Amino acid sequence: MRNRLETAVRLSGRAARGNLDLVGLCGLLVVVLVVYQRLDPTLLEPATITILSAQFLPLILAAVGQTIVMLTGGIDLSLGAVLSLGMAVFVINTADGTMSVVTAMVIALAVTVLAGAANGALVAYAGLPPIIVTLAASFLWGGVTLIVLPQPGGHVPTGLVRAYNLGWYGLALPAIAIAVALVLWKVVKTTRFGLTLYAVGGNEHGAFANGVNTRRVKIVAYGLAGLFTGLAGIGLAIQTGSGDPTIGTPYTLNSIAAAVLGGISFFGGIGQMRGTLLGALLLGLLTNLLLFTGISTFYQMILQGVVLVAAVAVKTLATRERVA
């Protein structure tokens, strides 16, 4: 009884600490939003929200995918390549106009889910560390993308591009897409799979000993990451109106940065999706802020690096004493 109580206390302590991180992130986000509002008073108008959400959607969804993989204790270095792959498959199918956009989306998503699941199968069955598997896979999927779409091109129906970027009867389609994706994750998380996802990341041997099919969990997790990454690629294609076989590369590291900012642990099992969402929003807003201040965009990479180091360092140093 005492033991259980202690565990409960420790767990609630951990939850409070997790929320504290999120409170800190929220505070930072509010500060950034206030500054943003001063520089761009149209921030809360529907048109701006539509444009911003279209701009942030790829990073948010890619970070959601990366988070799912990181929760299992893995990492996906092929995410950028899979994102480009989804984009390439989508734009070549919409290019000639004979295929409906929805069919093209389904095909693109099927491809990225399969690519993700293949990564997962290698991680689960080959006994190779995820970082190595996905490193090799980044060559593989990057190559497949170049075969599908050798150079930038393809075409997305103009009507869709306009509706997506400028609003559709006053609705911000990208914002709705992000919301739907997050609800989808919420649903997934409440299932048995969602629980086993955290269990495998937290303690793989323990999960296995308790009858969790750890291999299947990993394959499904990487496949699910492929789904969100594919959605990110499709979003990017609709936003830009065409495809580019190498556009996804920066998303690999940016998605990791967003997840880490949001408090997802590298060792798996710890972290919440809302943290990742905040992390991705913060990265995106800060980048835009720099544009407003008129300093060269060259500085945005420096800022990203500094924000990443500062955020993670503050978090590690703040939690270290309590752990020790």
Next chain:
Amino acid sequence: MMASTIRGALRDNRALWAFGVLALTWLAAIIFAQGFNSVASVHYLVQTASFLGIVAVGQTLVVMMSGIDLSVSAVVALSAVVCAQVSAGSGGAVAILTALAVSVLVGLVNAAGLIWLRLPPMVMTLATGTVIAGALLIYTNGSPRSAQIPLLDSLANGSVAGIPLATILWLAIAAAAVWLLHLSRLGRYAFALGTSEPASRASGVPVPVTTFVMYAACALLAGVAGLVLLGFTGTSSLTMGNPYQLLSIASVVLGGTSILGGRGHLLGTVAGALLLTLLTALLVAWNLSEGLRQVSLGLLIIVLLLVYARERRTT
């Protein structure tokens, strides 16, 4: 008895596997592909392998202590760009020294972040890599220079007794690194850290010194590779280091070193870098498109890893 000893040796020494696979691949290349049987082709292969090889030797030093350096690509570009920029005003020797000093500084910053900020190596080196890439854009205003520095030119393109100087430099660096990692006290500390950090801390391994030396050495070698590349191409670019980020890690792992640290041999990395360069050359010789080449390289790496680089399930 004999067979089981050999099997045991092979299982315990994955670096040997790397050399075996390299020999087999080279043999296959000579038999099945055109143009791999000439001295000139060997000369060219070992010369081009040395760029990747030098970066990969440095990467091995940090991977062995279960770290990783994702900033090597940025440092390769940094060193070449800085050297080209400085040489325009102050001459070759000053430029080379400045470039190497800046590279070492990056390594020290990486190590400082790991030790004092307690960041995971991946996050810290990723961040410094991003910062350097941004800083280079500002420094060069987006258009880096080309430079003809005689010393670097002869280092990259010259040869002694038929062996390219770049290769000799690479092997000399590898020899020094073998001493550092396998024979010196610091090397033993690095292995200990790679096996178990808490245990090594508890038994008095000087973590800060080891981390500083290994990350500084890794960055220094990436800087050297950048200089050799600058001599080879005569021009610097902001993206010239990009291929080396993933390929250096792939060389280390194909060389039989565990990505989790603590197991492997530095010489395996030499074989790994040669193997990757040979495979790339083969794929080019077969006239495959860029996409097919990447797919084949990815598949080949996966297959090779499955053959001999699997982690034992005991951990």
